[in-house]
Amino acid sequence: MAPLLALALLAVPQLPDDPPRLRTILPNGAVILVERMPKAKTISASLWISSRGTEESAETHGLRHMAEHLMAARPGIDAKLESKGSILLAQTLRDGMQFEVRGPSSEPIDLALETLFAVASPMKVDAERIIVEAKTLVQELALAEGPSLFARAAWSASYGAQGLDPLGNSTAFGQATPARLGNLVSRMLVGSNLVVVVAGPVSIDDTIAKIRPWLSAFPKSAPAPFSARKANSAGDAEVEASGAAVGRAVDAYNDESTLAIFAGALACASEVSNSFVTYTPSIRPGLVTAGQTDGSELTGKLGAASQASFAYTFGKPLAKRWVNRFLQSPSGVTYLRGLLLCQSSDATPEAMLSGIDSLNYRTFEPAWRSWTSPDAVRLNGVFK
């Protein structure tokens, strides 16, 4: 029956008015989302693993990042993918871990899915392997650049132990053992922590059918709660970089004041060369960091009363453009939708867009001025 059913699924044509995406929540809590993008020239398939139950703590700091490296380094994967013009990318963030396979739409989705299945399969790691991988991780840390250094310092100043950088540090890597990593990975790989997002010119039903059996096999468990995250009173901080930045603690990703603070920063940065704004949408309190890697013109403008009207007028369309830019490419879709879904199955980029649309000047202005409040962290680069 199964082969006939599979054939039947393949034979069903995609009707023009079918919804562009379908989210399926499996009995074990795992989520599949497939978004059909018929004109896309690439396909992206991402496995997101929520950090629920495995968030960074003093005891586990950096272990998730190490686990990401080890899970992605399966023998033969890379050569096989690249011979088909595809690539496996991975990153560890505070709220989740992403493994993405990106490739041309001329290749079938099967290799991408096989790769994700392999990444999440059991792995045997010995102490020697950990020591070797730690060398690469320490190299990675050394290459961190200005914007990420400023963001890291802002998180630390604003959230203290609740804002530990998920990339870890060399001391933490030195404390990794096979047992600790194995324990961590087994807590990561439960149904309620897993999300697979696929985007591109794919058949929604066919793709879901390929993912469902595999994802359903992960154990069911009640979703672990995210730990509460509360910003402390901040202060200034020095950063081993050049330039200057300001970090502003914000509420959830779809909160009015969060969107206003973010939009205002984007508007300000659009006028200043070599500026940056970093923000990773979260259902929990988070952080927007804005600055420059040379000079301090931007930090002088953030929150200034004279800039409020400009920031509102230009910030709203810029913030919408920021969200929509992700939604225009398969890779952007699997990033932003996956990031939000791995935090809550109800979290969507559309909530950000409608929040931005509903911003008015009355609600925007106090959020804009909060860039100059004592709660904001002022970050000064020590390299002059």
Add this chain to the structure above:
Amino acid sequence: MIWPMLAMAILTSANEVVETPRPEATTISFVAIGFTGPQSPRDRAVLEIVMRALPRQTIEYGLRQIDEITTGGTPVRTVIMPDHVRISFETARGGLKVGASLLESLLCRPVLNQEDLDRAWQDLRGRNLPAWNAALDPTPYAWGPVTQAEATAQVQKLFNQNTWIGVGGAIQLGEAKAEWSRRAITWTAPTPVRVSRNQYPAVSGLITRQVSWLELQGPTIPAADAAWGTGLLAATALGTGKGSSLHRIVRERERLSYRQEAVLWPTPEGWCTRLILLQRSSEADPSQGEKVTALLREDVNSWQDSDRLRALRVLRESLAGEFPLGALYLEPSGPIGSRTADETFMAAYFRAKTGRTWNREALLAGLEKVSLDELKQTALEFLNAAKLIRGLD
């Protein structure tokens, strides 16, 4: 009869205009490319300052008006590479006339007010480049103030009747050439300017204490050399992607670096193949250069046809803009993409630099005929001729 012909000689703009129509595009891309020769630290600093100040205002257009013209497209952007400088932007569909007007205004009549120039050099002199940018272009810069007169003379020297213009996207063939020709630009020869005799110290763009780099730099491939494509394929096999020799051997097996890539880098004479490894400074060791070269040579000798096919496929997807890595570096810190703006630029740049038409499919078709032995030979020739360069913090 002579007078009309003479009038035409004076009035007609002499710029080469290369068109890249893409009927399905929703934007029109504009790019102006001025080619440069070798530059001193002071030359580079002046270029950076001038090109930062240039897009802020022209005689005809203020910042807001420039933003309005490029709404629906992409903002004005300036890029400085070792062999050229370019200004580019995009307008929405239908913006050919106003876009050409803006481009002419930027090239011929930028305001370059002293306040913008002063702010540019104050900001730039404290700049700490990302490590990868600094490794790619370790030229020191001699920062110091630039006068309006110096800045204007620099722009006139860069952009003139020899500038190549690229227009692409939502245009019909012939439209852009006609529009540019209609403008009848009279280029002004650079005004002689008394340049300050002050000696400004040359400083590196990299200040961080933590990062070093190691580089194997090959000889220049001349711009006119039609075999440059084989060099590009060999660079891809050596250093693009996780299946490349650099990633497998230098990073994963030897753990000597975190970021390592092969790059075909433009020079005033052509291109240069470079293998660059970024590493933590405390891991740096003078003996690593020879070790890396020996390891790569050993790996190249073991290449199978699967390595050749991998490199071909990665190069194809990279040139199509669908692969996040690539060896053909025509941006200050990465490979050129395949958006309309990139294709518009490549069409003009490649023709100007090599005299040949840029044709991605023809290039790839030719490279599919390169045998495994030829590929190995090209890679080994590079490794044998490469000089070792160390960049320390």
